[in-house]
Amino acid sequence: MTTTQRPSADDPRILLDQEAGVFEPIPPYPPRTEREAEFYTLGDGEMFLNMGPQHPSTHGVLRVVLKIQGENVVDLDPVLGYLHRGVEKLAENADYHQVISQVDPLEYVSSLFNEWGAVLSFEKLLDVEVPRRAEYIRVLSAELNRIASHSLFLGWMALDLGGLTPILWSFIERDEIVEMLASLTGQRMLFNYFRIGGVNGDLNHDFMSRLGNWMSRATEQIEAGQGLLNENEIFVRRMRGLGPIDTATALRMCFTGPNLRATGVPFDIRRAHPYSVYPELDFDIPTRSEGDSLARYLLRMEEVKQSLRIIDQCLHQMPDGPVIAKLPRLLRPRPGRAYAAVESPRGQYATYVVSDGTDQPFRMRIHDPSYIHLQSVGLLMKGNLIADTMAIMASLDPIMGGVDK
Amino acid sequence: MDRRFKARLEAHFEDRLTGPVRQRHDETEIRIRPGDVVPVMTELHDNADFRFEFLADLCGVDTGEAMHVVYHLWSDTTPDWLRVIADGLSRDDPRAPSLTFLWPGAEWMEREAYDMFGINFEGNRDVRRIYMPPEYTSFPLRKDFHLPDDAARSPGAGSRHMEQAHLPTDTPSATIRRLPGSRQLPAKP
Numbered sequence A: 001m002t003t004t005q006r007p008s009a010d011d012p013r014i015l016l017d018q019e020a021g022v023f024e025p026i027p028p029y030p031p032r033t034e035r036e037a038e039f040y041t042l043g044d045g046e047m048f049l050n051m052g053p054q055h056p057s058t059h060g061v062l063r064v065v066l067k068i069q070g071e072n073v074v075d076l077d078p079v080l081g082y083l084h085r086g087v088e089k090l091a092e093n094a095d096y097h098q099v100i101s102q103v104d105p106l107e108y109v110s111s112l113f114n115e116w117g118a119v120l121s122f123e124k125l126l127d128v129e130v131p132r133r134a135e136y137i138r139v140l141s142a143e144l145n146r147i148a149s150h151s152l153f154l155g156w157m158a159l160d161l162g163g164l165t166p167i168l169w170s171f172i173e174r175d176e177i178v179e180m181l182a183s184l185t186g187q188r189m190l191f192n193y194f195r196i197g198g199v200n201g202d203l204n205h206d207f208m209s210r211l212g213n214w215m216s217r218a219t220e221q222i223e224a225g226q227g228l229l230n231e232n233e234i235f236v237r238r239m240r241g242l243g244p245i246d247t248a249t250a251l252r253m254c255f256t257g258p259n260l261r262a263t264g265v266p267f268d269i270r271r272a273h274p275y276s277v278y279p280e281l282d283f284d285i286p287t288r289s290e291g292d293s294l295a296r297y298l299l300r301m302e303e304v305k306q307s308l309r310i311i312d313q314c315l316h317q318m319p320d321g322p323v324i325a326k327l328p329r330l331l332r333p334r335p336g337r338a339y340a341a342v343e344s345p346r347g348q349y350a351t352y353v354v355s356d357g358t359d360q361p362f363r364m365r366i367h368d369p370s371y372i373h374l375q376s377v378g379l380l381m382k383g384n385l386i387a388d389t390m391a392i393m394a395s396l397d398p399i400m401g402g403v404d405k
Numbered sequence B: 001m002d003r004r005f006k007a008r009l010e011a012h013f014e015d016r017l018t019g020p021v022r023q024r025h026d027e028t029e030i031r032i033r034p035g036d037v038v039p040v041m042t043e044l045h046d047n048a049d050f051r052f053e054f055l056a057d058l059c060g061v062d063t064g065e066a067m068h069v070v071y072h073l074w075s076d077t078t079p080d081w082l083r084v085i086a087d088g089l090s091r092d093d094p095r096a097p098s099l100t101f102l103w104p105g106a107e108w109m110e111r112e113a114y115d116m117f118g119i120n121f122e123g124n125r126d127v128r129r130i131y132m133p134p135e136y137t138s139f140p141l142r143k144d145f146h147l148p149d150d151a152a153r154s155p156g157a158g159s160r161h162m163e164q165a166h167l168p169t170d171t172p173s174a175t176i177r178r179l180p181g182s183r184q185l186p187a188k189p
Helices: A034-039 A085-091 A096-103 A111-126 A132-160 A167-184 A206-231 A232-240 A246-251 A257-259 A293-317 A370-373 A376-380 A386-396 A402-403 B003-011 B033-044 B104-116
Strands: A044-050 A063-068 A071-081 A337-344 A347-355 A362-369 B022-024 B028-032 B056-064 B067-074 B081-089 B095-097 B121-122
Touching: A034 A071, A063 A232, A063 A362, A063 A386, A071 A376, A085 A096, A085 A362, A096 A111, A111 A132, A111 A337, A111 A347, A111 B033, A132 A167, A132 A293, A132 A386, A167 B067, A206 A232, A206 A293, A232 A293, A232 A386, A246 A257, A246 B003, A257 A347, A257 B056, A293 A386, A337 B028, A337 B056, A337 B081, A347 A370, A347 B056, A347 B067, A362 A370, A370 A386, A370 A402, A370 B104, A376 A386, A386 B067, B003 B028, B028 B033, B033 B067, B033 B081, B033 B095, B056 B104, B081 B095, B104 B121
Parallel strands: B028 B081, B095 B121
Antiparallel strands: A044 A063, A063 A071, A337 A347, A347 A362, B022 B028, B056 B067, B067 B081
16 A cells, blocks of 8 residues: 555544545545556646536536646546445345335436346346236336436536526426326335335326326427427537547447447347346337437437337236235345346446345445446547536436445 | 357356356356456457457455456347356455456446455556545455444444444554544454
8 A cells, every 4th residue: 555644534543633625636645556647747738627526517426636738628537435325335234125225326316227226136136026017117117217317417418518498497397207206106216116026016096197197298398398409509519529439439438328329339228138028118229320429418318209109108018917026025045146237327227246145135236337437538528628528427427326326 | 048158158268167157047157267357358358259348347246255356248149148257366465457458448347346345456557446535444345344333244243332433354454543642442352
């Protein structure tokens, strides 16, 4: 280890007596790695600028140290951990049912996908068969959640570019979906709805009537919201060609989800490695070839339409039957390993769980797409203006709850 | 389960596998030595029969006796997930080769594995802490790192008060510094 200038923050025998909330861009210790040494050495005419962690456009508590030359970003170094809760460690100390509520706040705008990843891996571990009605309810509620997440993305993205109206419009959309899911699950954001072997409750009248109302005008409303931006010349000209990434680089940077599909690869876990009842549903995987910020934005808007198609089919094909498999309260899966991935609005959300035969996971790994996409921000940013930092970051759509786990 | 994929893997990596190829549900699992990670992964990525272009996940696992690095890969040549387990890293000085030469995107996943388990990835040019503060000295996801209120598995077994902190056992004593006049905790039993 390198020399520590300050006492260890994890040493419980020390009362830390330091100023809080002061963020120096240059760390007060010598560089630990090759990359850090390279980054924290200034070239001619360059300077450091600290952005965050309480910066409104970082979508949470992300701190970014920018190395700038004039108005141009030369390089950047994201500093994470301000929202780190150690969910993986908490999951090792909770039983299988409790884990579902622990993973909820990871990607807090699309919580159902976090739950889905967890329960899917537990079901594989336990060899549980999920009733078909439960699978359809899962798909239905998750696709609603995807629309909510994408419409929030639309609003945030415009907000980061300085437009205030779209977020007000998209919040109307999102609020309706969230209220709808609240009548189904009992919660507005952290649903805690999926269970190992099914879901917590059947569809109810309140949910169905709200959904019916909303579906009758959803397409129209969503298109109106998108029309604010799609035909806005300032927006389109600003986003076109901003932060482009090509297919080969995107694959090597482990991109998934809309960010990868915007470079022309039709990779969607729902089709590439099908789970639940997606093979029975008819939908397209939109792709675009440009790979820039505009493509990433337009692709997500296409996905919303596909989600509406899926919801429509779910409502028509919804079978009768139980919504949860009969399982004992105390689950002790046989020792083994299981990996399950779902297509979250941001990409591949995966859970790898190792069981040692007790009622608690021995190890639970959470692979979050936001985390993977955020590391490419530096790659996409080089040479752009400081103001474009937010635009590019917003187009990748990272959620700090997921990045910091 | 893709039986033919299993046969292909066995034929191709015969001498490099340290255990049988296991299959369950939609997963195929192989075990290799950490020294074989680079040739095996390069072959899986580059060989036209395998074409594993997606690194779906990279993570560390601490079994209590040894460290593992676990890779998950996806390819259009098989309907299975491929899990590659690099087995038997020593817990005192875990070292594994980096995959950043194949997938630069593995950099942060390796940083996370370093942060949580202390696994050193040789060839990764940025192995430093990512979640925990830079002055942090222990590795939270190791099995000997007990949560202060982990009554279920700690020797205290329910008798320890939640607020009573104790040092992680993998903290080297040389790195512990005390401020003058700081609160002293009782020594660990």
